[in-house]
Amino acid sequence: MIWQRARFALLAGLFAVAAAGPARADDAAACCAPAYRTVCVKEWVPEQYQCTRTVYKTECKTETYTAYKCECVPETKTRTCTVYKMVPETHMETRTCCVCVPVCEEKTIMQACWTCKPVTKMVKKCVDQGHWECHEVCCKPGLCERMCEAWKKHKEGCCYCPPPVKTKMEKCWVPCKVEIECPVTCMEKVCEYKPVVCKVTTYKREQRTEQVQVTCCKCVAEQKVETYTCITHKLVPFQATRTVKVCVPCQETFTACRMVCHTVEKKVPVCECCSCCEPCCSQKCHKFAGFFSKKSCCCE
Secondary structure, X not given: OHHHHHXXXXXXXXXXXXXXXXXXXXXXXXXXXXXXXXXXXXXXXXXXXXXXXXXXXXXXXXXXEEEEEEEEEEEEEEEEXXXXXXXXXXXXXXXXXXXXXXXXXXXXXXXXXXXXXXXXXXXXXXXXXOEEEEEEEEXXXXXXXXXXXXXXXXXXXXXXXOOOOOEEEEEEEEOOEXXXXXXXXXXXXXXXEEEEEEEEEEEEEEEEEEEEEEEEEEEEEEEEEEEEEEXXXXXXXXXXXXXXXXXXXXXXXXXEEEEEEEEEEEEEEEOOHHHHHHHHHHHHHOOOOOOOOHHHOOOO
């Protein structure tokens, strides 16, 4: 039942809207004609103007100044100085000195005497006490025999049979070395010391006093005035020129831009359709108040 009521209500609404369509269009054309009104509006307009400002410029300026230079100037000066001189001086001095005096003395000394005496010594020597023996020694073949053997070996080849070795008896000495001792008499030098009395010259020290002339040097101070020349450094002033950079203020004109406020009159369209739609809305919207919401008004 609820769905049938809702369906009938929707169909009735559609028919009502279709019937009221031509009437609404005529009313809207009559009440919504364009209307204009004049309004004052503030606008910011850029404006250029001339102004002056102070600018600093760098300029090169030539100036004269006092400079100083160092010069070497010879200068003569006088000074008093002390000079020491060596002056010879002679005087007599008493000195004690040692003198060597020769003295002859008798002394007993041991003198070496060399003599030859026979001396018997036992000396070892090696003696060969061997004997002779007979030994069998192989004989070396001669040149002719070797040539014959070589010819036979070449002729017979593998069937060659070497001849027997020839030997001979030789007498050989068999050594037997033995060390034996035997006496040997020889002459040797023998040193003997004998006491001998002789005269010897010696020196004795004696102290003597004598006068000696001595020359010595003395340092004597002496004042002396001398003149000398020295080099002095002096600062000499002179005029020089130099170029310097100076900041100079100057006035310049430039174009600036600023925003100025102007009041301008403009025509603005005004919509007055809201007042004519109020009775239409109030009549039609009350019919379907139970089925539609407030936003389903025909003005919207």
